[in-house]
Amino acid sequence: MPPVPSAWADRWLAWRNRLVASPRFQRWAAGFPLTRGIARRNTRALFDLCAGFVYAQVLAACIRLDLFAILAEGPATVAALARRLELPPENARRLLRAAESLGLLRGLSGDRFGLADLGAALVGNPGIAAMVEHHALLYADLADPVSLLRGNVQPTRLSTYWPYAAGQTGDAQSVAPYGGLMGASQALIAEDVLDVCDLARVRHLMDVGGGEGAFLEAVARRHAGPRLTLFDLPPVAERAADRLARVGLEGRISCRGGDFHNGLPTGADAISLVRIVHDHDDGPALAMLKAAHAALPPGGLLLLAEPMAGTPGAAPVGDAYFGFYLLAMGSGRPRRAEELHAMLRAAGFASSRELPTRRPLLTRVIRAKKQAP
Numbered sequence: 001m002p003p004v005p006s007a008w009a010d011r012w013l014a015w016r017n018r019l020v021a022s023p024r025f026q027r028w029a030a031g032f033p034l035t036r037g038i039a040r041r042n043t044r045a046l047f048d049l050c051a052g053f054v055y056a057q058v059l060a061a062c063i064r065l066d067l068f069a070i071l072a073e074g075p076a077t078v079a080a081l082a083r084r085l086e087l088p089p090e091n092a093r094r095l096l097r098a099a100e101s102l103g104l105l106r107g108l109s110g111d112r113f114g115l116a117d118l119g120a121a122l123v124g125n126p127g128i129a130a131m132v133e134h135h136a137l138l139y140a141d142l143a144d145p146v147s148l149l150r151g152n153v154q155p156t157r158l159s160t161y162w163p164y165a166a167g168q169t170g171d172a173q174s175v176a177p178y179g180g181l182m183g184a185s186q187a188l189i190a191e192d193v194l195d196v197c198d199l200a201r202v203r204h205l206m207d208v209g210g211g212e213g214a215f216l217e218a219v220a221r222r223h224a225g226p227r228l229t230l231f232d233l234p235p236v237a238e239r240a241a242d243r244l245a246r247v248g249l250e251g252r253i254s255c256r257g258g259d260f261h262n263g264l265p266t267g268a269d270a271i272s273l274v275r276i277v278h279d280h281d282d283g284p285a286l287a288m289l290k291a292a293h294a295a296l297p298p299g300g301l302l303l304l305a306e307p308m309a310g311t312p313g314a315a316p317v318g319d320a321y322f323g324f325y326l327l328a329m330g331s332g333r334p335r336r337a338e339e340l341h342a343m344l345r346a347a348g349f350a351s352s353r354e355l356p357t358r359r360p361l362l363t364r365v366i367r368a369k370k371q372a373p
């Protein structure tokens with residue numbers, strides 16, 4: 001039951017907000033020893049909110065210039081980096097210092113720079129670079145966020161990047177960019193998902209909306225047992241089959257083209273939906289869960305993995321980032337775990353529970369079961 005609004009609580013909040021809004025109070029709080037720490041943290045948090053786009057573009061510049069790969073070879077002087085990046089030395093230094101301030105690089109003796117923790121982490125995750133590159137489309141759609149919220153940005157750039165969001169199947173050419181992006185970023189999450197999913201008793205797993213097969217490839221490398229089927233839109237399933245053949249898995253994973261809005265093939269005793277449900281509005285998402293329920297045998301298993309709204313410690317990832325990303329894409333919304341449990345029950349699943357993952361910010365996992373016979 002939602003909490004009952006209390007007049008006292010509302011009045012207290014209004015008083016507190018008037019106080020915090022007052023420039024005199026802000027000045028006092030920034031100097032008073034007991035409130036100084038809080039005031040500085042809030043000032044910084046507010047500044048970070050204002051400056052987020054600039055920070056993101058510093059990162060984009062580093063990625064476009066291949067700076068992290070260059071420094072993965074070892075630290076380099078500002079002069080050498082300026083030559084290699086083809087930047088005027090003063091601007092190379094400006095970029096390097098900006099990246100240092102953001103925890104990406106580390107300034108070293110002898111006017112050199114090397115990787116700091118965040119820069120080093122980026123070298124091992126090419127998916128992040130791909131994500132940052134395609135953000136140019138998202139930022140163009142967000143240039144006037146109020147127009148976007150009012151539905152006046154049509155068509156959005158992201159809706160052409162993700163043709164299925166506008167109900168289109170796409171062709172080999174139009175699905176290639178998102179297929180590549182999903183494949184590159186899947187490495188970040190497949191292992192976290194598989195760490196918590198017990199597939200020991202699964203005979204046949206079908207990954208619905210499986211993209212170019214990166215998730216099933218990770219399953220195949222871990223589990224020799226289950227038969228594996230990828231289901232995605234026909235042009236995506238074709239690309240998946242080609243890619244999986246190139247990595248020697250054509251005999252292990254079969255690829256089926258189709259549209260899950262028209263139902264799902266039967267035969268699998270487990271279905272995975274990795275980063276799928278959040279892409280769809282409530283009606284189609286519930287229909288898809290019902291289709292998964294209908295396709296499973298009694299006792300069958302559904303694994304739903306995606307970033308969720310309201311994740312403790314990562315609320316802006318779901319509610320702000322994915323909330324606005326999916327708005328620009330034109331379909332779907334981030335959902336709270338409780339909402340997904342309710343949808344799974346409405347789709348007919350007898351039980352569902354969350355399996356705690358290592359990095360819930362990237363993905364959380366819900367395991368649901370169809371009533372056993």
Ligand SMILES: C[S@@+](CC[C@H](N)C(=O)[O-])C[C@H]1O[C@@H](n2cnc3c(N)ncnc32)[C@H](O)[C@@H]1O
Nearest residue numbers: 164182186209210211232233259260261274275
């Ligand atoms: C966000 S991507 C996720 C891909 C993959 N599961 C992953 O996590 O990397 C969504 C996938 O759902 C597929 N898809 C979207 N609509 C579909 C539909 N109606 N039928 C089948 N697949 C669909 C897309 O082609 C895409 O591969």
